[in-house]
Amino acid sequence: MSDSPPRPGAVVAVLAFAGIVVSLMQTLIIPIVPELPKYLDAPASDAAWAVTATLLAAAVATPVAGRLGDMAGKRRVLLACAVLLVAGSVVCALSDTLVPMIVGRALQGLSAAVIPLGISIMRDELPPERLAGATALMSASLGVGGALGLPAAALIADNLDWHALFWTSAALGSLALVLVLLLVPESKVRTGGRFDAIGGLGMAAGLICLLLAISKGADWGWGSGTTLGLLAAAVVVLLVWGWWELRTGEPLVDLRTTARRQVLFTNLASIAVGFSMFAMSLVLPQLLQMPAATGYGLGRSLLAAGLVMAPSGLVMMAFAPVSARVSRTRGPRVTLMIGSLIVSAGYGLNVVLMSEVWHLVLVSCVIGAGIGFTYGAMPALIMGAVPLRETAAANSLNTLMRSIGTSVASAVAGVLLARLTTDFGGFALPSEDGFKVVMALGAGAALLACALAAFLPTAPAAPSPATAPVTPERTADAPSVG
Known part of the structure; x- marks a missing residue:
């Protein structure tokens, strides 16, 4: 890459694209999950590890990669994550048995730190007037990729061999890798030191x-x-x-910094927001695909369900700059509270509007708008309270908290929908009341996030150290903020 100054617009676009590619990886496998036992000649309980392996690898890799990014260079570690994504995708694309599929999916999971690393690069490289909107967009890319990935994956799975899903992932990952190499600079802000x-x-x-x-x-x-x-x-x-x-x-994690009120309550709110966001991803596609004869299902295909969910991703992206403007004028605490209330209102709307396709499009867009606000506020809150030397590690930990929330949501919703059932032709299907209970929990989790945000400092976050010019001397001794 040349030594010319980075172009902020190109840096933001490339990093946001990389974030979307990584989040696409998480939904790519959903259309073929029911068929995996047949494809891999394995019991369903064993084939499920193709999903679990990604979750575990992402949870372990995210904080580790964040710390390594602070120490050795965020762009360097981000590139390593992109290489792992491509390698994992190729392994999956070449797999016809269970073990290589699990290995490939684990390698894909190791790339999950791209989003917090991208946010941290933005803090180091962008001018102050661009930082809030850029980090909000990068944070929202986690939801954007998930929403857009489902219809794209369903379309590929319906029309091509299932291996094409992973060849597509490999191609997109390779494109992201090349773009980062060409257009994203390496940060001069590093801590050095010894890895824990x-x-x-x-x-x-x-x-x-x-x-x-x-x-x-x-x-x-x-x-x-x-x-x-x-x-x-x-x-x-x-x-x-x-x-x-x-x-x-x-x-590896500075727990004293993590215990600061602004960081602690932002991370707790992130767990609640992660729970609330994933509840939508669990409920709405099932409602859309449930047989219409149940009286509450809409009898749509997986592709149709994905297309219904896709606008929510676009809404998240559209509301990222709005979130940034609110954070600049009122502070990210207010942005987080507004977003949480919007998400809760979306679930409330879902309880009374769930009988038509357009109802669920509306609900997903309202919830997507709220998620766009909350995901835009959290990086600003974290970066306003941690030293420059800990940016990547702190953002990675915050991303991990959201992942824990989604994991808990999946477990809780799975238990509820398995127990609150109705008989349909001799089969037990999740009942309408079961879906409503999960929606109520999603609304409650969003309200909990709002309540936790109320404990954050009332003043807007102090200006980020990134507002000062980046020089080689700004390393481990950068002052703490907040």
Whole structure:
């Protein structure tokens, strides 16, 4: 790449595209999940690991990649994540059996840190007047890619061999990799130092135990020895990990910074927002595909369901700059509260409007607008309260909190929809009341996020250190903000 100054518009566009590509990867497999046992010649319980492996890999890689980005260069680590995405996609595209598919999906999951790394690069490189809108757009790309990915994946799966899904992912990942190489500069802001390998292993072990218990608890039984043992192990390991992080000189996660009120309550609100966002992704496609003879299902195909959900992604993108303007004038705390209330209102609307396709388009767009506000506010809150040297690590931890929220939403909604059923031709299908309960929980989670945001500092976040010119001297001694 040349040494010419970076073009802010190109940097924002490339990083946002990379974020969308990574989030597409998470929904790419949804259309073929019911067919995976046949495609891979494996039991359904084993084939489900193609989804679980991605979740676990992303949870472990995101905070680790964030810390490595602060230490060694955010663009360098982002490029490594893109390479892993391409490699994982190729492995999946060449797979016809279970083990290579799981390996490929795990490699894809290791790329999940692209979004928080992109936000951190923006903080380092963009002029102050562009930063708020750019980070809001980058943060929203997580939802945008998910919403646009479902119809695209369904269209490919309906018309081509299922391996084409992963060849498409590989092609998009390669394009993102080349664009980052050509147009995104390497930040001069680095901390150097020694990587906390013990902290990385401890966090990985604790998160794997926790997320395995959450994601597989319904299959294993919530009261089973395996589930309870994993939850107990998660508590013990994470407590020991926290003890180590507080005592080591160069921790993977600076827990003292994380305990600051603005960071702590933003992360807690992120869990609630992640839960609320994913509840929509679980309920609306099922309602659309449920047989019309049930009286509440709309009998649409997976492709039609994806097309209904797609506008919500465009709404998220459209509301990212609106979120940034509100954050500049009223502070990101207010933006987060407004977004949470909009999401809650969307679920309330869904309870009374769920009998027509346009009802669900409207509901998904309202919720998408709220998510656009909340996802735009969270990076601003985090970056307004952490030192420059910890930007990538702090943003990665915040992304992890959202992922934990989505995992909990999947587990809770799965239990509720499996228990609140109606008989349909001898088959137990989720009942209308079951869907309404999940919607009510989504609304409640959004209200909880709003309540948590009320505990954030009332004044707008202090200007980011990124507003000062970036020089090679701005490294580990950058002052803390907030």
